[in-house]
Amino acid sequence: MVSKSVRQESSRGRSRSTAARVAGGDAQIAAPRRTETGVGADTFQRFCPVCVGHTLTGVVRFAGTSVGFCPGCQSGVVIEVQPKACQEERAKACHEELAEDYSTRYESELLDSKALTCWDIVRREMCGRLDSKRLLDIGCGQGAFLDVARRAGLRTAGVEIATRAADAAEAKGHQVFRRSAEESFCRSDERFDIITMWDILEHLGRPRLALGNAYGRLSEGGQLFILTPMMGSPYDRWGRRVHRLTGGRCDQLLRMCWDQNHLFRFAREGTRRVLLSVGFTKVSVNPVLLLSLRADKYAGGHLLPHWTGVAGFDRLLSRSGVRLAKLFGLNNKLLIVAAREGADGGV
Numbered sequence: 308m309v310s311k312s313v314r315q316e317s318s319r320g321r322s323r324s325t326a327a328r329v330a331g332g333d334a335q336i337a338a339p340r341r342t343e344t345g346v347g348a349d350t351f352q353r354f355c356p357v358c359v360g361h362t363l364t365g366v367v368r369f370a371g372t373s374v375g376f377c378p379g380c381q382s383g384v385v386i387e388v389q390p391k392a393c394q395e396e397r398a399k400a401c402h403e404e405l406a407e408d409y410s411t412r413y414e415s416e417l418l419d420s421k422a423l424t425c426w427d428i429v430r431r432e433m434c435g436r437l438d439s440k441r442l443l444d445i446g447c448g449q450g451a452f453l454d455v456a457r458r459a460g461l462r463t464a465g466v467e468i469a470t471r472a473a474d475a476a477e478a479k480g481h482q483v484f485r486r487s488a489e490e491s492f493c494r495s496d497e498r499f500d501i502i503t504m505w506d507i508l509e510h511l512g513r514p515r516l517a518l519g520n521a522y523g524r525l526s527e528g529g530q531l532f533i534l535t536p537m538m539g540s541p542y543d544r545w546g547r548r549v550h551r552l553t554g555g556r557c558d559q560l561l562r563m564c565w566d567q568n569h570l571f572r573f574a575r576e577g578t579r580r581v582l583l584s585v586g587f588t589k590v591s592v593n594p595v596l597l598l599s600l601r602a603d604k605y606a607g608g609h610l611l612p613h614w615t616g617v618a619g620f621d622r623l624l625s626r627s628g629v630r631l632a633k634l635f636g637l638n639n640k641l642l643i644v645a646a647r648e649g650a651d652g653g654v
């Protein structure tokens with residue numbers, strides 16, 4: 308369903324590693340004054356690509372990754388990641404390969420019930436007003452969520468850049484735009500009543516630009532739904548604390564939160580302000596506990612770091628961690644619902 312692949316790297320910037328994703332400002336949004344987007348060099352200022360207005364501070368370095376924090380919108384932002392087998396001159400192809408690879412691994416570990424859980428969110432919020440609506444799932448992957456939406460009577464389309472996932476969604480009869488969420492992915496006169504971004508926003512180099520694109524494709528009165536990892540969750544807070552207390556030796560939690568595929572964690576209030584500034588109205592941002600992967604895949608698996616290197620013990624740790632998270636209600640994501648105001652001022 309939710310491929311982590313809908314992304315595109317800015318070609319600007321100087322001698323940046325192909326995996327360093329702090330991108331320039333949003334061309335569609337009035338950018339504030341700034342002198343340089345810093346990537347991986349202390350001499351550059353590093354501006355937050357989410358709110359495009361603050362210099363990132365409190366940089367934490369671990370496992371070849373540097374993460375900064377925005378004092379404005381409170382986002383956590385990957386500033387630099389050591390490239391993996393990427394050649395700068397073939398950056399775009401490389402990103403598509405990364406997208407393809409990540410998409411394949413993600414789909415193989417995805418919780419089967421996630422599409423239904425996401426659908427419940429939409430159905431509840433829309434109060435049953437769903438007949439013949441047109442829905443766009445950005446980062447649709449193989450189309451698991453689109454399948455559920457279509458069964459409920461909606462007309463479905465997806466945005467997906469990973470070829471194999473897009474092929475699979477298309478083979479099931481969904482319309483698929485094979486583009487990045489950060490570019491014009493469909494005709495400018497296309498409109499959708501519902502747009503969803505399930506665990507996609509944190510993978511995009513220019514999330515504000517993607518939000519602006521989603522706003523532009525939403526019908527008047529339409530609704531946007533986003534799930535994304537939450538900044539300030541126990542996982543990133545404990546990750547930073549344990550990393551500091553162990554002198555950098557224990558970084559597993561940090562590596563679960565950030566890597567070359569997870570470039571951002573968004574904070575509640577700052578994200579709400581960003582959506583309002585893009586044009587959305589009636590924005591609600593709420594912490595939720597929602598699993599994307601099977602319970603035994605959080606310590607290890609194909610996506611996240613191994614904790615002990617012993618597969619059986621890692622699976623046990625993983626399942627125990629999920630049980631504890633449910634028991635104590637440890638939220639891991641933000642559920643964002645935002646509307647594009649109708650011509651009559653309603654939604």
Ligand SMILES: [Zn+2]
Binds near residue numbers: 379
């Ligand atoms: Zn910011």
